[in-house]
Structures are given as structure tokens and as C-alpha cells.
Amino acid sequence: MTATATTGTDVRLTGISKTYGSFTAVHPLDLSVPAGSFFALLGASGCGKTTTLRMIAGLEDPTTGTVELAGKDVSGLPPYKRPVNTVFQNYALFPHLDIYENVAFGLRRRGIKSVKKQVDEMLDLVQLGDLAHRKPQQLSGGQQQRVAVARALINHPQVLLLDEPLGALDLKLRRQMQLELKRIQTEVGITFIHVTHDQEEAMTMADTVAVMNAGRVEQLGAPADLYETPRTTFVANFLGTSNLLTADVLGTAGDDILLRVGDTKLTLPATRCTATARTGEKLLVGIRPEKITLTHADDAGTVADGRNSVRGRIAQSSFTGVSTQYLVDSPAGTGLCVYEQNIERDSRLVPGAEVVLHWNPGHSFGLDAAQNVEAGTDVEAEGAG
Amino acid sequence: MTTTDLPPVAPAATPEAARRTRRVPYWLLLPGILWLLVFFVAPLVYQASTSVQTGSLEEGFEVTWHVATYADALSEYYPQFLRSVGYAATATALCLLLGYPLAYLIAFRAGRWRNVLMVLVIAPFFTSFLIRTLAWKTILSDGGPVVAALDALHVLSLTDALGVTEGHRVLATPLAVVCGLTYNFLPFMILPLYTSLERIDGRLHEAAHDLYARPVTAFRKVTLPLSMPGVVAGTLLTFIPATGDYINAELLGSTDQKMIGNVIQSQFLRVLDYPTAAALSFLLMAVILAMVTVYIRKSGTEDVV
């Protein structure tokens, strides 16, 4: 017990699920969140991430399963008896109380009489000291957001739950608040569980991300691992963009799997493949757009040996500043997406040009072909409820 | 996400607490609903039974299922029924005609005067409506400036010819009663109209103008359809009480302008013929219910078109 207090598991969900009538919002789910970590639940709207969060807070009764906080089963406890606090979507600041009283609310409910020092300190932490006697509706979105964080953190919860806390802010402010939340989390060292539909936000802030889809956790891991080695097409498409090619397995050579897409032969390191590759069957090969290099067909000879290469023709190009994005049609697949850094722009790379796409086989990944290739591509990213 | 469409039920952590939470609404409802059952539903039941009783005040009343009371009441008092519906409908139409510009003015054109105008619309409520209705007696009095002006403009000759006034006077004529009804229920038209107009995004007007709609067309195709909920609510809030009203007919009309409310009142309080009063009440309710149902159906389809 003593060991878990600092390094062990803070939140453990065991077989937790939630159904409403015939609709299953969350399928039985096991999840452990290490103490002191910044954990993100990422998914599209309706995937069950907020329901999961609300079950931890006690705002929703799980249909099955238990919630443990620091080794203690709290499943039967009402929200006001759980040592967790929530930053609500749209903040839910009490409109009839000023900022000071909003922040002091939790302390007062626990019968703490002298709250001034703590409230002042907390308002300083979120840099709102001089607005203490304003009403919430007189504050900007970003300020309200910080009040919501202060109001929760002042109680020194075991875990801080954040439900789409940045959803109502504009892009620039969102970036700023991402860094600020990260700073606060490092400063106070409390476990944060953050629900978001924004994959960039999840990857920027969290140590560990759980990608949820249709009431299930698809994959859990560090942001870089999820990005580089997605294990399902949903994760591959939902986190960033992936080109997924359906390939025939020709066999193996050493540590590599030999594949054929159309008339092109490709290799894939076996360690980069999460599915079992059987000769004669299909496999999905994924490659991120920024890992692909584009070379004009006239210079095809300059492509180094050992790289996978595919011929194609540029269908579309768009300049985005940092990079140029190309859509390339090839026998291996149409509409392959390629991002090229705008360092030395080859003026021949215009729509209609014949090109070679090539990449390091170690940058691609293999997935089970018995999945929907389109999963996670067009999920609406609105973070409702 | 998944939770927004669900009922806002207070969270309950244990089955025991859940059971207690489930019982809460019934405890909240108990006193008020009991009150309404005893003092609203039970009276209606009593009245229903009274309407099929016969007897007299001296010998007592008895339920004899004398349904003929309804037929008798209707055949004797159908002029008052027709008059009530006619006056109420006219007053409602006038309220809409007069109230719409004012509601529109407050919603879109008043600027910083909006609150002041709202106060001025509601303020008359604070003076007893009977006192204000009596003031119309002064305003419309025979020698008064209003009648003199109307007479000079030959309006009264016209209205006399139409039968809404009589003998070059306004008091004790249908015009006076309708004028009083319109006045009394005008705020009930303006407030719902204002509420629905105020919700309309001002940019919709700009969009309509941008899309080649002239002001009148923009009003007909955008503003008016969007304010229909207010129109429907306002007409109902005006028409229903106006049909049952008897104050205006009593204070501003003569015996020729008696409405059904006057009949119910005198049957109940003066003649003490309770069965007839009860039957008339139910007939009035039935008439209003029928008209309101038809109206809601109609306006519902208009909404779609």
C-alpha cells in the first residue's frame, strides 16, 4: 500500500461498463492509470470516453465493474465522498457566486473555515488573483477555464478529471492552455485524466493515451508509440493520417516480410507487424505521409537501395507553408498522401508529373487486413458531452 | 457525448440511494397535485354532476341525468355564445394587428429603449384592470373628445351603418366591448410575440436582403414564419380568456352586448339555477376546446409550409 502511494496505480477500473437500455456506451473495460501521470482518453464523440470519466467521478453508476482509487474500492460512494474532482466541459462555474467563492466552494463544503490563504494561493497559481470578485460570466473563456481548474485543484484531489476542458476555446488559446495545464500538472504532481476528441491535444499533453472507439479501448500507450506503431486501422487513421495499402504476403526473408501491392514488391520488418503474416494471405501496410519521399521519375535512379518504392502520378498538390501536401495516384493505391517539407522545392513536382514514392521499410507498419481500412477517417471530431 | 440526451437524473451511487432518488419526485408532487385534485379536478366533477341534476334551491338538487339542460341552455343562449366567439375573435385579430408592430419595435428597433418600452407594456398591469376598464367609460363617453372626433370624421356614421355602433355613440355598443377586450388582453399578445421575435437572429434579415428579398418579402418569408410560435401562443392567450370574459360586456356594453360569461355569472349568482350554469360552463369549455384544437392543427400545418 505504501509503495503504491507514489509509484503504483492511482486509478484502476476493473470490468467497468455502462449500458443505457439496449445501448452500450462502454463495454467492459480494464484500465490502470499510474500515479502522477497525465493520462488522456481520446476518441470521437459518442465513443464512451466521457461516460468512463463520469464513472470515475461517481456521476454515473457503472452497470458492471468497480472503480478503485489508490487501492480503495469507491464504486459505491457518491461523488461528494470521492477524493476526485472534475473540470467540466464548459466549466460549470456557479453563475451566482464570484470567482473567490467558486474556488472556495469545495473547501467550505468540507467544513474548512479559514479558506482565504488557500484560495489566494490557488488564484495566484492560475494567475487570476485580481479577478477574485468578478462573476464567472464577466470572464473570458480562457479565464473561466482557469477558474474551473483552480476550483478543482484547491481540494488536492487524488485524481483530477478533465472533461474536454479546452473544447470551448479558440485554437491559439487552446495551444496556450495546453502548455499551462501541463505546467500545472508538473507543479502539483496530481494524476490528471483528460478526456478529449483532439488527437493533437492528447499527444501534446499526455504521458499515456488510451484511444477509445465505440465503447472500447482500441490501444493504449505513449503518444509516440501509438503514432509510430498503431495496432488497428482506427488508431492509424484517427491519430494523424495514414496511407493503408492492401498487400499480398509473398513470404519471409530473414526478419522481413515480403509483400506485393499491385505489381510492386515491398518489404516490412516482421517486428513492425502486429498481425500474423501467412503466405498467400492479405496484410495492410501503413505508411505515414511525412515518411514518404517524393522523387521525380526522371531521377528514379537516385533512390537508395533497400527503400520501398512505388511509382505514381501527382493528382493534386497544395501548399500549406511548412510543407506541401500531394495526393498521388499509383497502381498500389489511389490518393496516397505525401507531405514534403518545403526545404528545396522541386519545381517539376506539379499535378500530372510522374514520380517515385519511396520510404524506409522500418517506418511502415503492418496491420491485420480483416479490418475496415476507412475506420477512424471521417469520424466527426466534435466534442459533444 | 453519450450522456447529453439522457434525462437529468440526480446521480445515485447505491441501489438504496437510487431507490430513494426515485421516490423524490413523488414527494415533491404530493402536496401540489393533491391540492389540484381537491380544488380543481373535484370541482369539475361536481360541476359535471350538477349539470345533469334537476330540482330547485328550496327542495334541493338531485342527479336525474337530465341531459336536456344542455339542449335548453344552448337553444336559449346561443346568441350569447355566438357573440362571445365573435367578439373574442375580433378582439384577438385586433390584438394581433396592434400588438405585432409594438412587439417588432421592441425586439428590433428599440435599441437602448428596449427595457423602458418593456416596462411600459407591463406597467398597466399594476393598476387594477377594473379601474382601467372604467377609464374607458370616460374615454368613450358620449360628450368626450374621442366620440366628437370620430363623429366629425363621419366614422360613426359608417360604424352605425355597419351596426357596430348605435345612435352616434360608442359606449354601450359592440365597438366599446371589443375595444375593451382588445385593450385588456393586448399585453397577453405582445409578450409571447416579443419573446419569439427576440429569438430571431438579426443576421437572418440581412441574409434575406442579401438574397434579393425586399423588406416586405423578407418579413413575409422570414420574420413572420419564425414568429409563428409567438402568434399561436398570443392568439390562444388572448382568445381563451376573452371568450369567457364578462367584465367588458358588463362595464362597457348594454344588455344587447351580453356575452356567455355574463349569462353564467347571473345564472350562478343571481338566478341560482346551478344546473344551467354548469351546463353552460361545460358548453363554453367544449366550444373553446374545439376551436383551439382546430386552430392548433391548422397553424401546425401552416408552420410546415
Next chain:
Amino acid sequence: MAPHSRVARALRRNLVVIAGLGTLAYLLLPNVIVTVFSFNKPNGRFNYAWQRFSTDAWTDPCGVADLCGSLSLSLWIALWATVGATVLGTLIAFALARHRFRGRSSVSTLIFLPMAMPEVVMAASLATLFLNMGVSFGFWTVLIAHITFCLSFVVTAVKARVMSMDPRLEQAAQDLYATPLQTFLKVTLPIAAPGIAAGALLSFALSFDDFIITNFNSGSTVTFPMYVWGSAQRGTPVQINVIGTAMFAVAVLCVLVAQLAGRRRKRS
């Protein structure tokens, strides 16, 4: 451009303003008359025609028999009817706005009916009940009648307010260690307060000004509207206008003060 066509154009553009102000004049004209005639010194019993200026009625507002008695009775009845209707109505409103239960739509219908029914029907039916029960008419029957018809208006006002309240506020309170009772007292009730106040004010105004239902259920008890009604037959004392004017002035003053206070609070 010819000046008259410019005038015509300005007129046309401001047609709705002119029409709206016309309606406002129609609405306020009787109040002007009431005020002006509170300074009248009529010949005879009726105060319908202007004779000459006098402040007699203002210096002696209770100078006519029973007038101030009926006024204070009306205020008492309105006060208690407001208390009763607000308590009962608020409870129902909370049940409807915050809970799902069986029979919810029947309850909604039951609340809606009294508002959708002509007053005279409700008045007659309630009087029928009292007659059948052998209850003697008076203060209590009037109070019961007033609570009954004010109830629905309170429910509507409070329910609208509670429904528009973000349920997350109550969840936030629970999340911040407030027990259900504390949540209700510290969050739900303060936020619902404007709705409750609106319902209470409406009740007070409706009860104070009610004539039809009172007329059927008052017996020999004379409320202020009953007094005015009677005076329309017997003779209208100028004091009626004085009270009408005073009520109007006090109400408008209250609203203005409340608005000014609200604006100052917003600025600071």
C-alpha cells in the same frame, strides 16, 4: 428630391415605429385618464366626466367607507396566496424539471389545464364544490381559489428557469463535496431564485387583481376588485383613481430602481 417625398420615405421606413408607438399610446391612455381623474372633483357619485382640479382625494385616500379595508384584505389574500402557490408550485416545478417518473405527462396536463380554461368556468366549478360541501364563502374560500389558479403560473415560471439551468452545475457541486442537501441549498435554489421570484410576483399580481374567480367564491367578503366592481354600480369615488395611480407609480418606481441597481452592479 422633393421634400414631401423624403418625408414620405421616412414615414414608410418608420411605419412600424409609428404603429408600435400608437399601440403603446392605446395601452397607456387609460392609465393617463386614471391619473388625471384622481385630481377630479366630480359632481354626483360617478367620476366619469371632468369637473375641476382638486387634491382632496389624495389628501384623504381612505375617506370612503370600506375602501382601504378592502385594499388591505386584498393585499393579505395576495400575500398568502403567493406564499401558498409559490411553495406548492416550486415543488412541482422541481419534480417536473429534474426528475423522470411515471405519469409525468399527466401531471403536465393537469398543470396546463387551469391556465387554458376560461376563468369563469373554474370560478363556477370551485363555487359548486364549496356549495356542495356546505363551506361558507369568505376569506378562506377566496384564498383557496387564488392559490389554485396561481399554482400553474408558478410551476411554469420556475420550471422554465430550472430547465434552462445546466445540470452540470449540480454535478459540479456534488463533485466538490456538497451533499445532495447542500447542493440544493447552495446551488440549485440560488440559481432557481429568479424563476421563483418571477412566479411569486406573478401570483401576487394575479391574486391582487383577480375579480372573476373572487366574485364567485367570496360570499360577502369584499376584496379591492370587488369594491371597484361594486362602485361601478353605486358610484365611483375618486379615491379609487388615487389608489390606482399610486399602485402604478410604486410599481414603475420599483422596476426602475431594480433596473438601475442591476446596471450599476454590472458596471462595477
